[in-house]
Amino acid sequence: MFEIAAKYAKSIAIAHAMPDANKRTALAVALEYLSLNDYEIQAQPVGQLRERYDQPTHKKQTRTRRACGSVSAPEG
DSSP states (O other): OHHHHHHHHHHHHHHTOSSSOHHHHHHHHHHHHHHHTTOEEEEOOHHHHHHHHSSOOOSOOOOOOOOOEEEEOOOO
């Protein structure tokens, strides 16, 4: 399910089919697809994210992607 939503988002974002808002549209489509399949994405407030990621770290910076919220799966 998430892979399909990601493919929708990637395809829209890189196709540049519209003059503006390709990334926003891609995100909206992916979230709507998940919503139609009974998944709900809950984002954290921006302030909490800043506090979490502005902490100094002694680890080498690598390119990783972190989830910034939670997902609730459909019941049943």
